[in-house]
Amino acid sequence: MSWQQLLYKVEDRVATITLNRPDRLNAYTQVMSAELREAFDRADADESVRAIVLTGAGRGFCAGADMERLSSAAAGKSNLRNDGEWPTEGLAANFAQRCSYILAVRKPVIAGINGPVAGIGLVLTLYCDIRYMAAGAKLTTAFARRGLIAEHGISWILPRLIGPMNAMDLLLSARTITAEDAGALGLVRVLAAEGFAGAVQARAAEIANLSSPRSTRIIKRQVYEALLQSLAEATAIANREQEICRDTEDFREGVAHYLEKRAPNFTGR
Helix, strand or coil, X not given: CCCCCEEEEEECCEEEEEECCHHHCCCECHHHHHHHHHHHHHHXXXXXXXXXXXXXXXXXXXXXXXXXXXXXXXXXXXXXCCCCCCCCCCHHHHHXXXXXXXXXXXXXXXXXXXXXXXXXXXXXXXCCCEEEEECCCEEECCHHHHCCCCCCCHHHHHHHHHCHHHHHHXXXXXXXXXXXXXXXXXXXXXXXXXXXXXXXXXXXXXXXXXXXXXXXXXXXXXXXXXXXXXXXXXXXXHHHHHHHHCCCHHHHHHHHHHHHCCCCCCCCC
């Protein structure tokens, strides 16, 4: 497929999706939104891919919504309506919204925040499973300083990641903080700016090559569904899944490679 605003590559079982509008700090557009969904679907369906990295081209990750669109909306020349109808009923609906569909991607998704990130760009990273951020990079929620509200489910996920008070601080003030500040909140893991892309790739490849893809798929689903379950429900599901594990190829390989002191050769089955 030919991408207009993304780059896509697969290396060492890791698919890297790169937001590619570096001249605009990868500002988010409707085209980028549609292509990003397609790229995640492609990586999720590819059996050779076992982990996914989302990052930005050039010196930034994503500056948020393209300001030309916001300027047109402020002048009454366009609107900021969502680009589609989203389901609202049932457990699955929680993982089928404009950004939250990333939670339903079956493979680990890692955000490589290589530079400034704001607005919907930040929201995208919150729906990734792990966030690495380059030392010295900066982030902001931005919405309150644009006359907007907490968009795209950030009011649900941000408090669950860093607690209600810290979320309120970032959302109400829309102040800019550094990667180091975000790391102290537990929002990101900070990596050195020099060699950042390679370090993120190495962390993703470690998961892709050393962890059972069947295990990572089920663990990811467990963690996000548990946010909407009672402890008893989550435990009952874990007990059932644990019994199923005992008859799988990956469980047998997990034991064998440990005892034989060799690299694993998981099949995902």
